[in-house]
Amino acid sequence: MNIEISKATAGVGGASEFGVSSGFKVDLSRGDRVGRVSSEWFSRPDDERYLSLSDLLTAVRGRSERSHARTVESAAIRVEARRADAERLTLMLPGSAAPVAPTHWSFGQLCSLVGAPAGYLRELPAPLAGVNLQHGLLSHRAELVKTLEADDGRIELRAVTGPDYGRIWDHELVAAVMKIAGNGTGDTRWKVPGVLDWATMTYNPFVDVAKETTTLYASDRDVFLFLVDDTHPIEAGRLPNGDPDLYFRGFYCWNSEVGSKTLGIASFYLRAVCMNRNLWGVEGFEEISIRHSKFAAQRFAHEAAPALENFARSSPAPFIAGVKAARERIVARKDDERETFLRKRGFSKAETAKVIAAVLEEEGRPPESIFDFVQGITAVARSKPHQDARLELEGRAKALLARAA
Helix, strand or coil: CCCCCCCCCCCHHHHHHHCHHHCEECCCCCCEEECHHHHHHHHCCHHHEECCHHHHHHHHHHHHHCEEEEEEEHHHCEEEEECCEEEEEEEECCCCCCCEEECHHHHHHHHHHHCCCHHHHHHCCHHHHHHHHHHHHHCCCCCEEEEEEEECCCEEEEEEECCCCCCCCHHHHHHHHHHHHCCCECCCCCECCCEEECCCCEEECCCCCCCCCCCEEECCCCEEEEEEEEEEEEEEEECCCCCEEEEEEEEEEEECCCCCCCEEEEEEEECEECCCCCEEEEEEEEEEEECCCCCHHHHHHHHHHHHHHHHHHCCCHHHHHHHHHHHHCECCCCHHHHHHHHHCCCCCHHHHHHHHHHHHHHHCCCCCEHHHHHHHHHHHHHCCCCHHHHHHHHHHHHHHHHHHC
């Protein structure tokens, strides 16, 4: 992609004081790389990509308006399948005048609820799969299930859950984001991100929102949104060459009204987003999640939505103060002090050597401040092939930074 910053928007929100007409120079040798958004970007087909929050809201609210939930007795559900059509299986639900067609997702949910192997049943002819599923429904000990049915020309079973499932609608999450982000395309400070030019290490916040660049997604079973405030850079100290170390605020959130995911919100500071939608130089990562249990809707109203609004409107001053405090707090000036500092905090001899070497390579000098050690630890974490080991190291770095603030 050719990177060209719009001159008409170069001065938006005071960003011009940092020379945004030529982009923001960033240093990605610090912080973490987070690939969650990139995974979404890679996996979404065009019909799951939206160019604005208003378009996304219209789509997800429309499907909820066509859906209704109810609780039924599992033993009263009748499975219908005919030998003449070995691929078609439908359900007759209590009170329904017409058969209901399960989606791939709801069929799996139904099998899981009654203890039947969904993968195996999908491989069987419909009549044989129906016999097994009917047996499971008749012997289902929980007795009650909650269904979510939609009328899109034909009645479709979107979800089957336990009776205490606490549904948070996808449109509720999108509407909560729109309260702080407007349309998500630049009408507020929160927007679909720009893109990093690897050749110049310059981050351009002004990129047209297209199917290839958008970070607003929804499928028939979930919604995912990622937005940044990338025209208002935050300076938290200086780089070794004297340039400002710039951060931007960002968050992503997700939900599934049919039960394929929890509801979650992650907020953080980052230095850049690349074309593949990897997040680079991430610091201060925080995440909350809410299971769709009985009181999930109340928890969303009282916890998740306010947390999102608080982050969007909060001052970055505590984050800046924490980073500056970590930069200024010198904890080791000699090699033996560096080793002692890390060993006392649970790092092995091999890990200690790698952390010190990482700082030497990236900074051209050995670590002295807490911030130096944190950056060395996260650099070692990035080299870990297994996520558990990487997250464990990143957690220790985060704890070290928090103690310095």
